Amino acid sequence: MARKAVTVVANCSDCGTVRLASSKCALLHCRETDEYTIAYPCPDCGRRSAVPCSRAGVIEFFALGVQINAWNMPEELRDPIRSTGGREARDAMLDMITDDSWLAELDRL
Numbered sequence: 001m002a003r004k005a006v007t008v009v010a011n012c013s014d015c016g017t018v019r020l021a022s023s024k025c026a027l028l029h030c031r032e033t034d035e036y037t038i039a040y041p042c043p044d045c046g047r048r049s050a051v052p053c054s055r056a057g058v059i060e061f062f063a064l065g066v067q068i069n070a071w072n073m074p075e076e077l078r079d080p081i082r083s084t085g086g087r088e089a090r091d092a093m094l095d096m097i098t099d100d101s102w103l104a105e106l107d108r109l
Helices: 055-063 086-098 103-109
Strands: 005-011 014-021 026-030 035-041 048-055 067-073
Touching: 005 035, 005 048, 026 055, 035 055, 048 055
Parallel strands: 026 067
Antiparallel strands: 005 014, 026 035, 035 048
């Protein structure tokens, strides 16, 4: 699908309000959170920015021919320590590595 020549008004934290072609925008979809984001480079300074995008905005950008790029959060964020009792698990790990008896147990294996 060919993209229509549409100008998007965006905000750059350095340059303020800027205008850029919709073809410079990327529509990102996070599979885990089901959230959409529009990413774009500032046409003046080149700094990349990303802002949340509503469902209505997704439809508008998609109608303009902007492809949806799905992505997944890094595996590290699914680590059980992050979601359940992280502090206790970290404390247990620190206790283990500061206690030399676990080295002797490893030597027995």
